[in-house]
Amino acid sequence: AQRVTQPEKLLSVFKGAPVELKCNYSYSGSPELFWYVQYSRQRLQLLLRHISRESIKGFTADLNKGETSFHLKKPFAQEEDSAMYYCALSASSGGYQKVTFGTGTKLQVIP
Amino acid sequence: DAGVTQSPTHLIKTRGQQVTLRCSPKSGHDTVSWYQQALGQGPQFIFQYYEEEERQRGNFPDRFSGHQFPNYSSELNVNALLLGDSALYLCASSPSGRGYEQYFGPGTRLTVT
Numbered sequence: 313a314q315r316v317t318q319p320e321k322l323l324s325v326f327k328g329a330p331v332e333l334k335c336n337y338s339y340s341g342s343p344e345l346f347w348y349v350q351y352s353r354q355r356l357q358l359l360l361r362h363i364s365r366e367s368i369k370g371f372t373a374d375l376n377k378g379e380t381s382f383h384l385k386k387p388f389a390q391e392e393d394s395a396m397y398y399c400a401l402s403a404s405s406g407g408y409q410k411v412t413f414g415t416g417t418k419l420q421v422i423p
Numbered sequence: 424d425a426g427v428t429q430s431p432t433h434l435i436k437t438r439g440q441q442v443t444l445r446c447s448p449k450s451g452h453d454t455v456s457w458y459q460q461a462l463g464q465g466p467q468f469i470f471q472y473y474e475e476e477e478r479q480r481g482n483f484p485d486r487f488s489g490h491q492f493p494n495y496s497s498e499l500n501v502n503a504l505l506l507g508d509s510a511l512y513l514c515a516s517s518p519s520g521r522g523y524e525q526y527f528g529p530g531t532r533l534t535v536t
Contacts, residue, residue, distance in 0.1 A: 316465075344523055355426075356466070356513065356527040398465050402523040408478040409522030411456070413465035 314339040314403050318414035325389050326422045333384040333417050335373075335399030344402040345375055345382040348413070351395045359384075359397070369393070389421045424450045427528035429514050435534045436504050444499045444531045448516030455497040456525065457489060458513040466513055471522070472497050501533075509535045 315338045325331055337343060347359040360368045362375040362382060373384045382399060399414040428447045436442050448455050454473045458466035468481035472491035491497045495516075501508055511532050515525040 318465075321463075346523060355529055356515075358525065361523060408471060408473065410468055410471065410479045410481070411523065411525065412468060413458075415463070415465045 314343070314401050314410075314412045316399050316401050316412050316414035318397075318399055318417050320417045321415070322418045322420065324420045324422060327391055328388050331384075331386040331389045331393065331419065331421075333397050333399075333419065335382045335384065335414060337380050337382065337399070337401050339380075339401055339403060341403060343375075344409075345373070346400045346402065346411075347371070347373055347382075347384050348398040348400055349395050350398070356398070389419075391421050391423055394419055394421045427514055427516050427526050429512075429528040429531050431531060432529070433532035433534070435536060437536055438504055438506060440504050440535075441500065441502045442504060442533060444501075444512050444514075444533070445496065446499070446514030446516075446528060447496045448514075449526045451518060452516035452526070453495050453519050454517045454522060455491060455495065456515045456517070456522075457497070457499045458515065459483070459508075460511040460513055460530070462510070469499070473519075504535045506535050509533060 317336045345362040349359045350356045371386045398416045402409045402411045430445045456471040457469040460466045471479040475491045486502045488500045511530040513530045514528045
């Protein structure tokens with residue numbers, strides 16, 4: 313079974329401070345990890361995936377298989393980063409992918 | 424392209440009733456997944472449709488069923504509604520072979536009284 317844990321429901325940081333949103337997962341196979349974001353009154357949207365190893369809006373995330381973690385980081389928080397962030401794991405089964413989401417962390421950037 | 428669209432936006436039903444929710448995928452996408460998002464929770468996977476067949480299913484009872492049409496649009500049906508079925512129902516579409524690349528609709532807010 314696959315599981316995604318986001319231990320913080322709310323994370324408040326000041327503008328310009330570093331951000332780290334925690335995500336831990338459990339999965340026996342080789343996972344694909346993602347971060348999704350939902351801004352106020354907008355749809356859930358893909359932020360980044362670990363395979364692409366890219367930086368989106370200044371955010372990065374590194375897959376640590378030893379610690380089974382995929383924390384989302386940004387060196388300097390901006391007010392527009394305030395949103396709900398969901399960590400997600402995609403596992404293949406029979407050639408099809410099933411995505412499991414964490415419970416989400418609300419990031420609040422204080423001006 | 425309007426992206427993923429869902430209808431209705433919200434609705435209210437009574438316990439025991441049945442409901443049908445609809446989803447049109449993003450242009451070019453052939454895979455549709457449905458999620459239930461209860462208040463304060465992350466989306467919970469219900470099932471996924473591809474080529475008009477259910478390919479994957481989460482831990483939801485048989486009261487939850489679905490359908491995919493030849494134009495890739497999809498329906499989610501819930502029978503014998505319970506109060507606990509009250510939630511936001513999200514539809515996500517993805518292109519063939521890239522199930523991780525999910526584009527979400529705005530959701531349908533279902534309230535069961």
